[in-house]
Amino acid sequence: MRVIKFLFPALWVCLGFFSVSLTWVAISREPVPAEKIISGGFPFIELLGVLIAGVLIRATRERPRILILALVWLIPGYAGWSLASGESLMPLRDWIPDPAIEFLSNYRLILSLLSILPLFWLGQLRVVGALLVEVLPCFLMVLAYPFVPLMIRTSGRADFDPVLLRMDQWIFGGVNPHFWISARMQPWLTEWFAFCYSLYGALILAVFGLLILSDRKERLRQFVFRFTLILAIGYTCYALVPVQGPVFTLAFPEPMDLRYLQGVKEALMDRARIERDCFPSLHTALTVLAWGTLLNHSRRLAWVFSPFAFTVPVACIALRYHYVVDVLVGGVLVGAVLWITRSNKKRRQGESPA
Secondary structure, eight states: OOOHHOOOOOHHHHHHHHHHHHHHHHHSSSOOOGGGOOOOOTTTTHHHHHHEEEEEEEETTHHHHHHHHHHHHHHHHHHHHHHHTOOOTTGGGGSOHHHHHHHHHHHHHHHHHHHHHHHHHTHHHHHHHHHHHHHHHHHHHHHHGHHHHHHOOOOOOOOOOOHHHHHHHHHTTTTTHHHHOOOOOOOHHHHHHHHHTTTTTHHHHHOOOOHHHHHHHHHHHHHHHHHHHHHHHHHHHHHSSOOOOOHHHHSSSSSOOSSSSSHHHIIIITTTTTTTTOOSSSHHHHHHHHHHHHHHHHHHHHHHHHHHHHHHHHHHHHHSSSSHHHHHHHHHHHHHHHHHHHHHHHHHHHOOOO
């Protein structure tokens, strides 16, 4: 009974997804191409850093000096892990002196341990452990992303790009929306789209930080459940409806040139991107989920992120990663997950004793 109680809804989603996906790959006669698995630590390092920083801020609200001391160690510790693993700070490598990179990379473990000493002193390590359990499903589902190509390959299904392109043209009255947008793109607009598309994870991390700071366990668990369910459904759709995306299937007359953010986009998105991860657009789904959560908990912060959040779905199309149908289905996916989780919440409230 204790095990069943521990398995809160998001963990049930993880168990279900891993059970189905592993069975799917196991019964397939296709060889498993290990070279298709893309390793990486993003966003594990970022999410763990936000979690520790949130607990630190909560525990040191009346002791700002301790917070400052902890952040002095935490920030360079995070930088060391990120630079060593080639993750989110990779675009900054050219701006950081080599001796500093070597120092941060070599001593990242010591810096990280120093940053959590205040948590040990304040008796907050148990709180960090409890929060890690709450966000564990997110770690597990992000960990599953590099293995999704195994599901796609073993599904043996043909690409659906021609079908989605015809649907896009039907929606726009016979006009190819991708060529139409490409012909009207401006350099500054391309840079803005690349910025929002590459850094959409910052919005998700902001939501995690807000929920951790607010110390509302039930709301954090609800967001984790929705986040996990969206990824599980999205990964499954990648295998059932494999789609390469317009950037690989259409011959655009205009090149996609980025003067300032090409390195950022390649480091944060292109380098770790798997094949055929288009239908549905999880960029759209997770951005809408995160912004909606912000709107419910902090309207001021939600409006700050509004230009960013509203740009991401358009950027998915303008940067040629997704078809219009991908983005629309991403929005439908969010709506379906919200309906499922709200129905589940009402059912549990109805079952609870008065």
